[in-house]
Amino acid sequence: MIYEANILDNLSQFFMYTGFANVTVGHILMILIGLVFIYLAITKDWEPMLLVPIGFGIVIGNIPLFAGLQVGVYEEGSVLNILYQGVRQGWYPPLIFLGIGAMTDFSALISNPKLLLIGAAAQFGIFGAYMLALALGFAPTEAGAIGIIGGADGPTAIFLAGRLAPDLMGAIAVSAYSYMALVPVIQPPIMKLLTTEKERLIKMKAPRAVSPTEKKLFPIVGFLLTAFIVPSGIPLLGMLFFGNLIKESGVTKRLANTASGPLIDVITILIGITVGCSTQADKFLQWSSVKIFILGAFSFVIATFAGVLFVKFFNLFLKEGNKINPLIGNAGVSAVPDAARVSNNVGQEFDKTNFLLMHAMGPNVAGVIGSAVAAGILLAFLG
Amino acid sequence: MKKYFKLFILLAVLLSTTSAFAQNISDMRLNEVVVTNTEGFEDDYGYRSGWIELFNTSYGTVNIAGCYLTDDPNNLTKYMIPKGDVLTQIKPRQHILFWADGIKEKGTFHLNFTLDGVKEILFVSADGRTIVDKVVLPQLDTNQSYARKVDGEGTNKQESFVYQSINKSMKAKANIDDPSVEGWVVCANPTPSTNNITLDGVSKGAQLKEVDPYGLFLTISAMLVTFLSLIILYFIFKRIGKFHIQKKSANAKEATKTVANRDKADTSGQVSAETYAAISMAMHLYKIDNEAHDFENTILTIHKESKSYSPWSSKIYTLRETPQVNKRK
Known part of the structure; x- marks a missing residue:
């Protein structure tokens, strides 16, 4: 009898440790969101490299725990907490940028450098969202971190959120990556709305061949210039341009292969899973998260508007034959290469022979530089 | 020393x-x-x-x-x-x-x-x-x-x-x-x-909110700086591009000139030093190193190239159908 009582007591005590005893509606809701992410990634193929780790991270992070188990992402010393420091302290984003640099071919930009300006114009999405966030009552630092969603650059968003508004990190990161996955849905209607039939049919000159010397000079000059203007962006800009230099130098192939292959894959896994884990229901399910999601959508819309309208404006000053197809304006956001692919797809809807992909890659990679510069500026003003 | x-x-x-x-x-x-x-x-x-x-x-x-x-x-x-x-x-x-x-x-x-x-x-x-x-x-x-x-x-x-x-x-x-x-x-x-x-403990952000409650000045300043950075980069690479094109056309002219001179030399019945060097090298390879051969074994070896795989760069791996919103009829 005593044994039975003991066993029952143990079992009931153990039950209290289980997730079933500690589950809340919030946990269930977040697990469902995580599963939706995984579903979208697997069945719809929407940014699977990001949504699968983030989705599964959301599921991991929302398994109900009792406090003190030392396994939660917010419990100091736990494995997840240690991995999360890469996000919290901003170690992962520069490493991701290193990989991006080692993969990116800046030829399209070097051959037609005026496309850089489209990358600058699209950054208005960041600052437009910043103003909206201020109007909604967010503090300037929070508004800055939310605004960076408009840069359409996950690592940059995480980097800045970690510095300016760590409490909003989960919502900002998930929002940034979600909208990056939705670029093919968000952008085309805006692009069509803002352009005329004639503009969509503009055929751009084929980009000229870029010499290896130009490719080697680009990361060096690009870094020196941008870093001197915005030193606070050094972690991102330095790694981006360094990655590109090891790719283009031609003498560090092994380093470039590592940076663009195993390294970025490892960091992508870590950043995805830990960002997902950070969305614990009690931290994530708040009214501010809803506002952040709405603002994130606006920031993408504003960025697309700004990019397309800037090209139309820029065309006023360009000679016939040198004009830019405004359909590549959307690529100024730095969702590489999705935004460029959207330009190409929309362009081909109207002219099957008009291939805009290479042209759109110019503003697309300029957007990466632009968003890193914008992050540096926000950090300088608000950090 | x-x-x-x-x-x-x-x-x-x-x-x-x-x-x-x-x-x-x-x-x-x-x-x-x-x-x-x-x-x-x-x-x-x-x-x-x-x-x-x-x-x-x-x-x-x-x-x-x-x-x-x-x-x-x-x-x-x-x-x-x-x-x-x-x-x-x-x-x-x-x-x-x-x-x-x-x-x-x-x-x-x-x-x-x-x-x-x-x-x-x-x-x-x-x-x-x-x-x-x-x-x-x-x-x-x-x-x-x-x-x-x-x-x-x-x-x-x-x-x-x-x-x-x-x-x-x-x-x-x-x-x-x-x-x-x-x-x-x-x-x-x-x-x-x-x-x-x-210090009075007022953060930069709070100070900024006092002087710029709507974020307008920050937006204008930040956009100016972003444009400035990329405009300077634009001008630099425009110049570098022009220089490269000029150099390329100069090299092309030089090459045309060299070929013309060589053709001229050939028509005069003289054989250039390069031709002698090429013949000598071919004979050397054939005789000493057995590098040159008349029979090719026609076996084609294909090395598998590893592809870097990431959502950020890989154009091949990320090429997929654009998600479509299904409209109910």
């Missing part, structure tokens, strides 16, 4: 510099001093005595173990800060207090001298020669301190060599010929182990 000698000199200079300024000792500053303490801060033993506060001006941890504090310019190694105490690692922008009670047996932070009648205090690096910082004390009343207005900032008439020559930004502030002391004040209320000046 001359080259090795130069290398040796360079290494020697580097090593001496490293030993003198290891762990950025030059970032340490004497920050506040109380000579006579009867009503203020107490040490861990519950006693009051004069104290010296050091401040780490850098954003990295500095280990001051092995450095010296002294009140005698002729004896720079009067008190060596003991090694092996983790507390001698001073965190970024943090303070550390030394009790001038003359009883060093009390622990690491108790000096072997007192400040009665002391005219100056020196902080000396671990080599026992380099004066990192020095302060000449004015006449102080009981419980008054002599402190920098802002922690780590300000200059003294007799700032150390390190301070003047190594830290260029500080050098600009230091005026050796100016007899006045800048940035040091006598305080009625000493602030041991804390900031000498308490």
Whole structure:
């Protein structure tokens, strides 16, 4: 009898440790969101490299725990907490940028450098969202971190959120990556709305061949210039341009292969899973998260508007034959290469022979530089 | 030999510099001093005595173990800060207090001298020669301190060599010929182990919200800076591109000219040196190395190239159908 009582007591005590005893509606809701992410990634193929780790991270992070188990992402010393420091302290984003640099071919930009300006114009999405966030009552630092969603650059968003508004990190990161996955849905209607039939049919000159010397000079000059203007962006800009230099130098192939292959894959896994884990229901399910999601959508819309309208404006000053197809304006956001692919797809809807992909890659990679510069500026003003 | 000698000199200079300024000792500053303490801060033993506060001006941890504090310019190694105490690692922008009670047996932070009648205090690096910082004390009343207005900032008439020559930004502030002391004040209320000046605590963001509640000015400024950065980059690469195109066309012209000259040479019946070289090489390969052969084995070997796989770059792996919104009819 005593044994039975003991066993029952143990079992009931153990039950209290289980997730079933500690589950809340919030946990269930977040697990469902995580599963939706995984579903979208697997069945719809929407940014699977990001949504699968983030989705599964959301599921991991929302398994109900009792406090003190030392396994939660917010419990100091736990494995997840240690991995999360890469996000919290901003170690992962520069490493991701290193990989991006080692993969990116800046030829399209070097051959037609005026496309850089489209990358600058699209950054208005960041600052437009910043103003909206201020109007909604967010503090300037929070508004800055939310605004960076408009840069359409996950690592940059995480980097800045970690510095300016760590409490909003989960919502900002998930929002940034979600909208990056939705670029093919968000952008085309805006692009069509803002352009005329004639503009969509503009055929751009084929980009000229870029010499290896130009490719080697680009990361060096690009870094020196941008870093001197915005030193606070050094972690991102330095790694981006360094990655590109090891790719283009031609003498560090092994380093470039590592940076663009195993390294970025490892960091992508870590950043995805830990960002997902950070969305614990009690931290994530708040009214501010809803506002952040709405603002994130606006920031993408504003960025697309700004990019397309800037090209139309820029065309006023360009000679016939040198004009830019405004359909590549959307690529100024730095969702590489999705935004460029959207330009190409929309362009081909109207002219099957008009291939805009290479042209759109110019503003697309300029957007990466632009968003890193914008992050540096926000950090300088608000950090 | 001359080259090795130069290398040796360079290494020697580097090593001496490293030993003198290891762990950025030059970032340490004497920050506040109380000579006579009867009503203020107490040490861990519950006693009051004069104290010296050091401040780490850098954003990295500095280990001051092995450095010296002294009140005698002729004896720079009067008190060596003991090694092996983790507390001698001073965190970024943090303070550390030394009790001038003359009883060093009390622990690491108790000096072997007192400040009665002391005219100056020196902080000396671990080599026992380099004066990192020095302060000449004015006449102080009981419980008054002599402190920098802002922690780590300000200059003294007799700032150390390190301070003047190594830290260029500080050098600009230091005026050796100016007899006045800048940035040091006598305080009625000493602030041991804390900031000498308490900032109002208003963050940059809060300040910005006051002057720019709608974020308009920040937006305009930030967009200007973003455009400026990329416009400059645009102009630079436009110039580089033009230069490259000019060079390419010049090279093409040169090549055309060379070919024309060669054709001209061929028609005159002379064989160029390059032709002889090519024939000689082919014969050499055939005869000696058996490199040239008339029969090709027609086996084609295909090496599998590894593809970098990531959502950010891989155009191949990320090419997929655009997600479509299904409309119900």
